[in-house]
Amino acid sequence: MTPAPYRIRSRRPDRADTVTLTLEPVDGACPSFVPGQFTMLYAPGVGEIPISISGWFRPGGYVQTIRAVGAVSRALCHKRRGDVIGLRGPYGTGWDLSAAAGLDVVVAAGGLGLAPLRPVVRELTAHPSLYGRASVIVGARTPATVIYPQDLARWHDGHGIDVQVTVDHPDQAWTGPVGLVTHLLDRIVFEPRRTFAFVCGPDAMIKATAVELVRRGVDPRRTAVLLERNMKCGIGRCGHCQLGPLFVCLDGPVVTYDVAAPLLAVREL
Amino acid sequence: MAAFVLDSLEPLIAELRSRGFAVVGPVARGGVIRMEEISSAADLPRGARDEQTPGRYRLSTHDGDLMFDYAASPDSAKRFTQPPRQTLIRMRRGDIEEVEDEAPRLALLGIRPCDLAALAVQDRVFLGGRHPDPAYRRRREALFLVTVNCAVPGGTCFCVSMGTGPKATKGFDLALTELADPHRFVVEAGSEKGVDVLGALSQAAACDDDLAAAEEVSRIAAEHMGRQVDTEGIQQWLPQAHDSPRWSDVASRCLSCTNCTMVCPTCFCTTMEDSTSLSDGTAERVERWDSCFTLDFSELNGSPVRGSGEGRYRQWLTHKFATWYDQFGMSGCVGCGRCITWCPVGIDVTEELANLR
Amino acid sequence: MGTRKGTAVTRSVRKRTEGVPRLAVWKFASCDGCQLTLLDCEDELLSVAAEVEIAYFLEASSAPGPGPYDLSLVEGSITTPEDLERIQHVRRVSKHLVTIGACATAGGIQALRDFGDVREFAAVVYARPGYIATLDRSTPISANVPVDFELRGCPIDKRQLLEVISAFLAGRRPVVPAHSVCVECKARGNACVMVAHGTPCLGPVTQAGCGALCPAFDRGCYGCFGPMESPNARALNKQLRALGMSTPELVRVYRTFNATAEPFRQASESAENSREADDDA
Numbered sequence: 001m002t003p004a005p006y007r008i009r010s011r012r013p014d015r016a017d018t019v020t021l022t023l024e025p026v027d028g029a030c031p032s033f034v035p036g037q038f039t040m041l042y043a044p045g046v047g048e049i050p051i052s053i054s055g056w057f058r059p060g061g062y063v064q065t066i067r068a069v070g071a072v073s074r075a076l077c078h079k080r081r082g083d084v085i086g087l088r089g090p091y092g093t094g095w096d097l098s099a100a101a102g103l104d105v106v107v108a109a110g111g112l113g114l115a116p117l118r119p120v121v122r123e124l125t126a127h128p129s130l131y132g133r134a135s136v137i138v139g140a141r142t143p144a145t146v147i148y149p150q151d152l153a154r155w156h157d158g159h160g161i162d163v164q165v166t167v168d169h170p171d172q173a174w175t176g177p178v179g180l181v182t183h184l185l186d187r188i189v190f191e192p193r194r195t196f197a198f199v200c201g202p203d204a205m206i207k208a209t210a211v212e213l214v215r216r217g218v219d220p221r222r223t224a225v226l227l228e229r230n231m232k233c234g235i236g237r238c239g240h241c242q243l244g245p246l247f248v249c250l251d252g253p254v255v256t257y258d259v260a261a262p263l264l265a266v267r268e269l
Numbered sequence: 270m271a272a273f274v275l276d277s278l279e280p281l282i283a284e285l286r287s288r289g290f291a292v293v294g295p296v297a298r299g300g301v302i303r304m305e306e307i308s309s310a311a312d313l314p315r316g317a318r319d320e321q322t323p324g325r326y327r328l329s330t331h332d333g334d335l336m337f338d339y340a341a342s343p344d345s346a347k348r349f350t351q352p353p354r355q356t357l358i359r360m361r362r363g364d365i366e367e368v369e370d371e372a373p374r375l376a377l378l379g380i381r382p383c384d385l386a387a388l389a390v391q392d393r394v395f396l397g398g399r400h401p402d403p404a405y406r407r408r409r410e411a412l413f414l415v416t417v418n419c420a421v422p423g424g425t426c427f428c429v430s431m432g433t434g435p436k437a438t439k440g441f442d443l444a445l446t447e448l449a450d451p452h453r454f455v456v457e458a459g460s461e462k463g464v465d466v467l468g469a470l471s472q473a474a475a476c477d478d479d480l481a482a483a484e485e486v487s488r489i490a491a492e493h494m495g496r497q498v499d500t501e502g503i504q505q506w507l508p509q510a511h512d513s514p515r516w517s518d519v520a521s522r523c524l525s526c527t528n529c530t531m532v533c534p535t536c537f538c539t540t541m542e543d544s545t546s547l548s549d550g551t552a553e554r555v556e557r558w559d560s561c562f563t564l565d566f567s568e569l570n571g572s573p574v575r576g577s578g579e580g581r582y583r584q585w586l587t588h589k590f591a592t593w594y595d596q597f598g599m600s601g602c603v604g605c606g607r608c609i610t611w612c613p614v615g616i617d618v619t620e621e622l623a624n625l626r
Numbered sequence: 627m628g629t630r631k632g633t634a635v636t637r638s639v640r641k642r643t644e645g646v647p648r649l650a651v652w653k654f655a656s657c658d659g660c661q662l663t664l665l666d667c668e669d670e671l672l673s674v675a676a677e678v679e680i681a682y683f684l685e686a687s688s689a690p691g692p693g694p695y696d697l698s699l700v701e702g703s704i705t706t707p708e709d710l711e712r713i714q715h716v717r718r719v720s721k722h723l724v725t726i727g728a729c730a731t732a733g734g735i736q737a738l739r740d741f742g743d744v745r746e747f748a749a750v751v752y753a754r755p756g757y758i759a760t761l762d763r764s765t766p767i768s769a770n771v772p773v774d775f776e777l778r779g780c781p782i783d784k785r786q787l788l789e790v791i792s793a794f795l796a797g798r799r800p801v802v803p804a805h806s807v808c809v810e811c812k813a814r815g816n817a818c819v820m821v822a823h824g825t826p827c828l829g830p831v832t833q834a835g836c837g838a839l840c841p842a843f844d845r846g847c848y849g850c851f852g853p854m855e856s857p858n859a860r861a862l863n864k865q866l867r868a869l870g871m872s873t874p875e876l877v878r879v880y881r882t883f884n885a886t887a888e889p890f891r892q893a894s895e896s897a898e899n900s901r902e903a904d905d906d907a
């Protein structure tokens with residue numbers, strides 16, 4: 001439970017309340033990770049929270065995107081280049097990309113849910129021949145809260161991935177779709193029976209999207225979702241992340257929807 | 270393993286102390302049996318008997334020499350293996366220092382068979398997974414366990430249902446059965462350490478009468494369980510009962526006070542507390558006991574996942590008796606009855622289970 | 627009530643330099659317990675911050691400090707129209723506003739007035755009640771302006787006060803959990819006085835913070851930190867009656883402190899209206 005010291009190599013404000021940090025170990029090597037895994041980031045004296053890994057940089061470090069919603073995330077967002085924070089992990093299960101080989105791929109993100117999905121799309125852009133058609137659909141509250149706008153544009157323009165973004169509350173300049181992310185499923189092309197889906201966002205978004213995918217014929221075992229729960233330890237010790245039989249920190253955060261569906265269906269589980 | 274007879278526990282206590290163990294045993298204090306450090310057999314609660322019913326505990330004193338004529342005390346081994354608060358790390362200007370408290374060498378004298386079973390559960394939780402806990406290991410390995418087989422189960426005990434008592438079969442260094450007329454103890458070693466300690470005492474081999482008397486104590490105890498639980502298929506049916514109207518019934522009586530989880534010898538949940546010194550910048554993290562009955566426990570995006578009393582009581586009962594099997598391959602309940610006795614309003618898990626089934 | 631010209635005392639603990647956190651302490655209608663706690667812990671403040679500047683505005687008429695303050699601690703409840711204006715000023719000049727004590731968070735003992743007619747009350751206490759501009763109700767600070775944090779207790783606990791101050795200055799959530807006293811009671815290793823002795827205890831419905839002080843001395847908790855996060859007073863009352871508490875005793879215990887905190891108000895009123903064991907319903 002002792003974090004290792006990591007130095008902030010760079011800090012990029014993404015949106016008004018969101019910051020992307022690159023983190024490298026003060027000494028030693030940075031453990032490798034599987035996309036979908038998270039680390040516990042420790043802001044000294046303030047607290048420790050789970051944050052997904054959004055990328056890797058050479059020779060060895062993590063890219064992590066943090067939205068300031070409370071005390072710890074705010075403290076992490078306020079850190080500067082060169083500051084040292086604590087890091088444990090990576091922990092949890094990752095996205096099973098090998099299971100998607102040869103299939104159409106749908107990546108569905110709600111808000112900050114795009115952060116843990118970014119390395120999935122990077123893989124799709126790096127090895128396009130391994131997969132079928134690839135689409136990325138993103139739902140956000142407002143245009144200003146869509147993260148990684150440059151990545152989205154690059155994936156679309158440079159890599160031929162179908163990228164669609166919808167918002168709940170458009171502003172004057174918005175010309176794209178308005179409404180739920182599930183509506184975007186009508187705008188992309190995939191063969192449901194030969195599709196693997198990666199879904200991340202708030203519980204309600206995950207449920208709505210997965211239900212819609214399954215209704216269209218996607219196999220729940222080919223619908224991977226990333227769950228969020230209160231986490232204090234990340235290693236099956238504190239008990240906070242329990243979802244019925246699961247420790248989301250150990251058995252998740254990534255699980256397939258056949259596992260998640262009956263659990264998410266129970267109120268207050 | 271061969272059994273022996275001890276006329277007094279004094280030499281055992283002295284031997285353990287001479288080997289550098291602090292001996293922790295039952296004492297009667299404030300009308301309750303507590304587990305505290307003792308220096309002699311005279312500290313043991315001679316003649317004490319308890320009366321345990323849902324939400325009620327009373328101690329009385331009787332004639333005779335018996336020192337273990339009561340059931341589980343509110344203090345299980347958990348207090349020693351997983352202290353209520355422990356400092357994990359300290360951080361000063363970029364240096365992160367792990368705080369390693371020295372594990373005290375403790376001889377727990379008079380812990381019960383259900384407590385041994387609870388230690389086995391803790392071992393599985395803290396050491397049996399992908400991230401073993403070195404601090405728990407240090408404390409655990411520094412323990413010497415002298416269990417006492419139960420003669421008089423408490424009114425809330427149900428170890429027979431959970432297969433954990435009233436006679437210990439494993440997990441101890443020494444196991445005692447207390448006999449009357451004349452007052453003596455049949456003792457068995459359950460480990461190398463136990464054999465070694467026993468070898469240093471002058472003891473006589475137990476005769477057939479002693480052994481028969483000890484068997485009789487355990488047999489009678491097993492017939493006098495205060496409570497029982499039908500565990501058949503519980504891993505399957507209990508989680509499926511999530512919509513039962515019984516949950517709101519029990520929630521109307523439950524205080525969400527956390528006492529059941531705090532006294533339970535296997536409940537392991539914790540939370541973290543952070544602090545800083547603004548003057549020299551030192552930051553500290555402390556881990557402390559937590560409970561699924563608090564609202565912070567499941568807070569997500571600003572509100573608790575389990576906001577209702579139903580949701581929280583259901584988490585506790587379902588975790589102890591069902592989902593624990595999924596997670597650890599064993600029951601989370603060892604049948605010690607503490608949660609029943611020490612619930613301020615006397616909510617009884619065995620009764621709730623019977624009604625839910 | 628203070629009518630003479632008050633003075634604001636500004637104390638720099640160590641010498642004043644730029645960037646020193648600025649604290650202000652404001653007093654409204656209350657007993658004096660909480661503020662004494664603060665005066666009592668200046669030394670400890672030095673252990674959490676090398677330097678702090680504290681301004682005290684202990685009397686309603688003391689010149690209001692212009693601010694801005696990093697943290698304002700507000701004690702007492704709002705009882706007069708002047709109080710209302712003053713608290714709005716405090717909110718404007720403070721980055722964070724924290725209320726301290728039962729009076730500020732729940733109306734406190736002041737709010738006992740709520741149960742009778744306030745003019746009658748004034749007539750007893752003051753010779754010329756007509757001159758007393760008293761609001762009909764004593765209201766907690768949070769009913770008047772947004773509050774960043776409420777620290778409970780009558781009087782407040784010194785350790786918790788220091789925790790709140792250092793947490794706000796360090797930008798973290800204060801470790802002031804809203805769960806029951808029982809959590810602390812068990813961590814401390816007390817034997818439960820309800821279960822072991824049959825002593826009535828409000829611990830299960832009361833917010834932690836005192837470290838389970840009363841049960842550590844074999845007494846029942848009397849609720850001085852106010853209601854915990856999800857109090858089930860109805861269920862507890864049933865048990866308290868079973869332990870032999872009478873209706874007047876129940877009413878009194880819920881009304882001593884934090885009388886207008888909603889769950890405690892309900893608990894006392896339901897105990898009063900029922901006379902017998904309505905709580906069984």
Ligand SMILES: Cc1cc2nc3c(=O)[nH]c(=O)nc-3n(C[C@H](O)[C@H](O)[C@H](O)COP(=O)(O)OP(=O)(O)OC[C@H]3O[C@@H](n4cnc5c(N)ncnc54)[C@H](O)[C@@H]3O)c2cc1C
Pocket residue numbers: 038047049050051052053065066067068069070071072073074112115116227228229230231253569570571572799
């Ligand atoms: C597996 C996993 C991966 C995660 N990955 C990321 C990530 O990559 N980037 C990221 O920014 N966050 C991520 N989160 C969420 C992040 O852990 C929480 O936002 C964080 O714990 C909040 O802690 P805090 O101390 O800042 O807020 P707290 O002080 O705990 O909470 C303060 C207030 O913030 C609000 N709040 C708390 N949590 C959230 C939340 N999740 N979303 C919105 N509002 C909230 C509530 O209103 C709350 O009252 C992840 C969570 C999990 C479980």
Ligand code: SF4
Pocket residue numbers: 340341381382383384419421422423426427428429433434435436604605606
């Ligand atoms: S549950 Fe069994 S082993 Fe535990 S105290 Fe009761 S009788 Fe003894």
Ligand code: SF4
Pocket residue numbers: 529532533534535589601602603604605606607608609618
């Ligand atoms: S659930 Fe109750 S009976 Fe079972 S081990 Fe825990 S405290 Fe003992």
Ligand code: SF4
Pocket residue numbers: 239242530535536537538559560561562584585586588589
């Ligand atoms: S019952 Fe509650 S406190 Fe006990 S281990 Fe399970 S989740 Fe944790």
Ligand code: SF4
Pocket residue numbers: 522523524525526527528529530562611612613614615616
């Ligand atoms: S079951 Fe009893 S001990 Fe447990 S939280 Fe409810 S009232 Fe408290």
Ligand code: SF4
Pocket residue numbers: 526528613807808811812816817818819820821827828829830838841846847
């Ligand atoms: S003595 Fe009071 S505070 Fe302590 S556990 Fe019992 S009911 Fe709770």
Ligand code: FES
Pocket residue numbers: 230231232233234235236237238239240241242247248249250
């Ligand atoms: S986060 Fe602690 S058990 Fe999963």
